Amino acid sequence: MPRFRRALGTLLLAAIGAAVNPLGLLAQPWAPGQGPPPGLTLPTAAEAKQLEQLRLNGEPQGLRERYLREAHALLHRFWGSSQQPKLLLPGDRAEGCGGQRVAHPMAYYCPPSQELAMALNLRKSVRSARGKTDRELLLLDLAVLAHEWGHHVNREQGRGPFKGGMGLTVKQEELAADWRTGVFLGWMLNAGALGVDDFTQTANLMFEMGDYERLAAQHHGYPKDRFAALTRGLTSQLTVGQQLGEWRIDTAETFSRPLKLSADDRQLGRRRYEVRRFEIDRGQQIATNLIGGLLGAASCVWGNQQQCIGMAAQQGKGRADGSYTQGRLTLHCATRSFDVSDDDFDPQPAERDGKGQAAMLLDRDCPKPAGVS
Numbered sequence: 579m580p581r582f583r584r585a586l587g588t589l590l591l592a593a594i595g596a597a598v599n600p601l602g603l604l605a606q607p608w609a610p611g612q613g614p615p616p617g618l619t620l621p622t623a624a625e626a627k628q629l630e631q632l633r634l635n636g637e638p639q640g641l642r643e644r645y646l647r648e649a650h651a652l653l654h655r656f657w658g659s660s661q662q663p664k665l666l667l668p669g670d671r672a673e674g675c676g677g678q679r680v681a682h683p684m685a686y687y688c689p690p691s692q693e694l695a696m697a698l699n700l701r702k703s704v705r706s707a708r709g710k711t712d713r714e715l716l717l718l719d720l721a722v723l724a725h726e727w728g729h730h731v732n733r734e735q736g737r738g739p740f741k742g743g744m745g746l747t748v749k750q751e752e753l754a755a756d757w758r759t760g761v762f763l764g765w766m767l768n769a770g771a772l773g774v775d776d777f778t779q780t781a782n783l784m785f786e787m788g789d790y791e792r793l794a795a796q797h798h799g800y801p802k803d804r805f806a807a808l809t810r811g812l813t814s815q816l817t818v819g820q821q822l823g824e825w826r827i828d829t830a831e832t833f834s835r836p837l838k839l840s841a842d843d844r845q846l847g848r849r850r851y852e853v854r855r856f857e858i859d860r861g862q863q864i865a866t867n868l869i870g871g872l873l874g875a876a877s878c879v880w881g882n883q884q885q886c887i888g889m890a891a892q893q894g895k896g897r898a899d900g901s902y903t904q905g906r907l908t909l910h911c912a913t914r915s916f917d918v919s920d921d922d923f924d925p926q927p928a929e930r931d932g933k934g935q936a937a938m939l940l941d942r943d944c945p946k947p948a949g950v951s
Contacts, residue, residue: 760811
């Protein structure tokens with residue numbers, strides 16, 4: 579029996595054992611909205627900021643390797659994992675999932691050998707990455723690393739809100755890894771080690787990597803599915819209304835930063851904000867995309883050696899149809915209406931904002947009408 583099938587059989591037996599053994603519940607990950615389990619000592623905010631300082635100020639020579647190794651160690655402590663996977667970088671030899679030399683475009687977690695490969699050339703794989711600096715792309719490396727770590731922790735601690743009974747589908751596995759990515763990035767935001775702009779730009783690059791073909795055996799989930807999973811993890815570390823530097827998280831899908839009030843703003847009774855809003859571009863929604871996806875080469879987790887190699891060769895060819903948009907939101911307090919720049923709508927009642935952001939800003943920042951407490 580191939581090693582992958584034996585490993586999958588072991589996972590199935592472990593899942594059955596957890597179902598009949600109440601002690602198996604102790605291995606479950608911390609749930610959205612809750613803190614870490616008792617006894618787990620999280621890394622400090624200072625450690626998170628130290629990683630960010632390395633990204634911003636580290637010597638350019640060999641920076642990516644140093645950054646990934648530091649992030650790898652931080653993720654190990656963050657999840658309280660009993661075993662740290664071996665980090666493989668370009669040129670290293672892999673012992674499992676094909677036993678070959680690690681090279682672009684490989685990014686995967688291999689359960690049988692406990693190896694985590696990070697050999698992506700992001701500028702070759704992600705169209706939007708080509709205009710980014712090396713230091714900006716390290717955040718995308720961090721997100722990919724956090725996702726691959728998610729696969730490791732899924733197997734060690736469970737898939738949390740995406741456990742899905744005995745189905746063990748690729749989609750549920752990938753969404754659970756996205757959820758864990760959101761938990762980690764949310765912790766970085768909460769620690770002040772990651773800014774809102776950095777997070778939204780990195781998230782957009784992540785979404786560009788994915789596979790969105792529901793009919794494909796290796797389907798990872800539509801952008802909205804993956805965003806919902808990421809956000810579920812993110813908001814387990816943050817609270818709606820929380821201040822994040824100059825920004826505030828308004829809803830699970832939106833951030834805002836107030837712009838300075840002008841004389842016209844005061845005269846017209848309006849408020850203006852720079853906003854980041856997650857939007858699905860229905861006009862560009864993908865009909866067919868027959869790849870397994872860049873994040874977490876799932877066939878390396880679920881399939882055989884040839885599938886793993888074949889899927890790795892196709893990575894980076896996905897196309898996202900969801901992203902955080904940048905814009906300005908104008909709130910008209912007197913008419914209780916709002917308008918977002920560069921969208922297809924005229925001003926409309928705040929209550930019609932499907933994101934809930936305009937209504938929240940109206941309630942928070944506009945004077946209450948007479949007679950309303």
